[in-house]
Amino acid sequence: MFDNKESRTNLSELGEFGLIDHLTRYFEIKRTSTNIGIGDDAAVLNFEGDETVVTTDLLVEGVHFDLSFMPLKHLGYKAVMVNLSDVYAMNAEATQITVSIAASNRFPVEALEELYSGILLASKKYNIDVVGGDTTSSTAGLMISITALGKAKKEKITTRSGAKANDLLVVSGDLGAAYMGLQVLEREKQVFKANPNSQPDLEAYSYIMERQLKPEARKDIPELLQALEVQPTSMIDISDGLSSEVIHLCKNSKVGANIFEEKIPLDPTVISVCEEFNIDSTMVALSGGEDYELLFTIDQKDYDKIKGNPNLTVIGHMTEENEGMHLITRANQKIPIQSRGWNSFEDANDEE
């Protein structure tokens, strides 16, 4: 897409306006709700009576990503996914994003082109318009701030607070793969440091590495639920790990929950790599994070509508609030669910 991959153009050669024009020239406006996109003081949108959904996420180099194994194109793609996932978790349709980037002068224009090519790919695949942004220098490292907008009919909007006791707890896809992908990538980074000529055979790990490097937001799930005529009672996306998200749903809905360990969906690769790393796979699913699957509750009457769907797994049910939140193990033990979600401040402290 961008020519001259081998060249190195300093950011200052283009200037701020030139850089934005340069990086955004392949972005087209396709949404009927986008009246004015990039190029004025602000974008102008019209959602014609639908509810507008807004979410924002910030990704910081050295905290949220490691460029030594994260290609910039993948990073751009993932940064969009992280935001769209939040829109889909409202049971809404993602429509537009704004993209702000701060990059130090160690990044040539060509690096930002790579980053934007991932953003462009994501925006095409997920049918969203890029309608604004800001590009500036930073004194250290790379930072990406994306805000996503979406829309939904008022009656479709699904918050974290509508779950009722006896509702079924459902998860899309499978869990823990993104975390195990990160473990493999970090191990290979150490191997590479020790022996830069090593030629690792990573084919056995391709699924979990892709889940870490190029996750997909579940655009299909709100569409599927609509087709199945299922209105979830509550929903959240799994960015910090299953246990953290279950706690969010329970606290916001003022209910408890029982999750059955044997029901948690795991890809066979996750099970085998957990054995290789000697990590408990249930712990990985509960605390791993970055899966960007959707976790939601439905009324029991809707069970027949989702039963047998390969995208959806019932992993438990909600209870009265005073019953608490528990994992029921394969050995039929009842263990309290605790938050061990990813904490960026702790992580940063650990590195000091």
Added chain:
Amino acid sequence: MFDNKESRTNLSELGEFGLIDHLTRYFEIKRTSTNIGIGDDAAVLNFEGDETVVTTDLLVEGVHFDLSFMPLKHLGYKAVMVNLSDVYAMNAEATQITVSIAASNRFPVEALEELYSGILLASKKYNIDVVGGDTTSSTAGLMISITALGKAKKEKITTRSGAKANDLLVVSGDLGAAYMGLQVLEREKQVFKANPNSQPDLEAYSYIMERQLKPEARKDIPELLQALEVQPTSMIDISDGLSSEVIHLCKNSKVGANIFEEKIPLDPTVISVCEEFNIDSTMVALSGGEDYELLFTIDQKDYDKIKGNPNLTVIGHMTEENEGMHLITRANQKIPIQSRGWNSFEDANDEE
């Protein structure tokens, strides 16, 4: 507002969720268009048939602000203003913002509280809801990314591209003060470095320092234009300096412009401080930036409606595109207008 100003709480003590809860607990939802604010995957808004306006800006420590003379509360306030100014420049009403912050561990929780107290003050004064955000650690420095939303009737929206030849060019307030305020602050920083016991008397500079440290976005101008029944033909906010903004209006509207030097509104303090610093005040107004005034064009038939209004000054008129863009000096010389706007990448290079 926040207790225990003297204490120092590490960011990691609160954790990510705790920190967001802590910092946003004084934010109230007041707008009828805000259905769901902070606390779910996304905010939910409804603009009931109005156009939605979206803009985003990123402020980076060491590039856009210097904490050695910029108090954190002022920084929070200014970061909101920078974004609201873009909404007002669409002739729209600002309604909501999202706030994302990355801070290194050198900032205790109390520092972020100061920052948020400025954001809270701005949101109250400008009647906007804070509906979302993200707070994370950074490996170096402080970064603030704000996205602002607003609304307007479709026929009120004013872009950069509607100016016609013979339209009058109008500016709100006065120009150049923010830039001269920065010159004074940087000079005092050097004085302080040389002699930490110096007690500078800065009262004579209070207006220009306030324009730099605590600018106000021109919320009143779209309201005034509405009251005067004036629909501007094009509009932009002055963030990079008058010349840069005139060029944007001309290029987007495919017209030329004549600006009259004698008409450029300058505060008396700016004139006297420019003499003190031996800088040409016209150059400061043209290239200084950060004034956050509004620059717009109106049809000549609307002149009588704005004539004599102390908030508005006619500084020139638009011409046919082939006549180019010129400053007509007091000596009646015609000088081409060139962009000498603020370029964050050049600035960062200069510092290397």
